[in-house]
Amino acid sequence: MTTQIEAKPKTPDAPLTIHGRTFNSRLVTGTGKYADYETMQLALEASGCEVVTVAVRRERLVNQQGQSLLDFIDTDRYTILPNTAGCFTAQDAVRVARLGRELLDQLGNPGAGWVKLEVLGDKKTLLPDPVGTIEACAQLVADGFDVLCYTSDDPVCAQRIKDTGAASVMPAGSPIGSGQGVLNPNNIVLCLEALKRDDPDYPVIVDAGVGCASDVARAMELGTDGVLLNTAIAHAKDPVLMATAMRHACVAGRASHLAGRIEKKLYATASSPFEGAISFIPGE
């Protein structure tokens, strides 16, 4: 008879917490670039996310089919995280953040009061402007926002942003929409070291650059608290299937991080014991 042992991990995990907001899913999913709203809705469901990002744009409330984004997002279910994408100055980012808060206030969504801050420095690479980012972050924090701040993977800049009062620092794995994954894991680790020193629960989220599920798992294995992505799902050949893959990768990467990987070694170590082997073993 087989001995039955209850499968229960020794290492407990806690939900993702960002300044008092708690989420079981560590995947934050964007709502842009989908071929249609129906696919987006199914992909969000498959991703298991609880937070979705949106953009603020001039009134374009209906598409050609007479549909609006908000018709396809259950605002009672998802916490909406408005972004300041497309802003190249601190002043514009602050304006857009306030407009986003006003919209979410109208919807009665718990996302009112937080913002994914982006202040871009270059249209081609969409890399952040660090000076504008810190300037906008300071203004928004003073205005009562919880700021989740997109930045490069520069650990010094990440620290400055945290010092400015950001609720979460979100270093890019690689340029937005590039699908290159985490190009410099060492820098992400340095960001984590700096941001979590004396503050281990401070949330650090890899934002941007993910191309496939293994990129998400890798980011989570490094010890980040979450991953924010959009294009990798929206532009996959099968967005709903990719969303499923991302969901599992996020869970797997987190578990792998908590479980603690083995050290890498130059030589092999046999999993089956040599002791008791009936075969010829060189040198034994």
Next chain:
Amino acid sequence: MQITVNGRPKTVPDRLTLERLVADQGLAQTACAAEVNTILVPKAERDAHTLADGDIVELVTLVGGG
């Protein structure tokens, strides 16, 4: 008077309220945030906000984004 709405010039009656402008655009029942001359005007204050000649109005909503 002449104002600008979402980047386009628009001729509107004098002393038009922001509330009326939003309604005229067909946006009264939808999630829509309004800004006049880069300053946010909360929904509750639109009725009391009278537009002036040359005002630049932005009416925005939420769209897909990452």
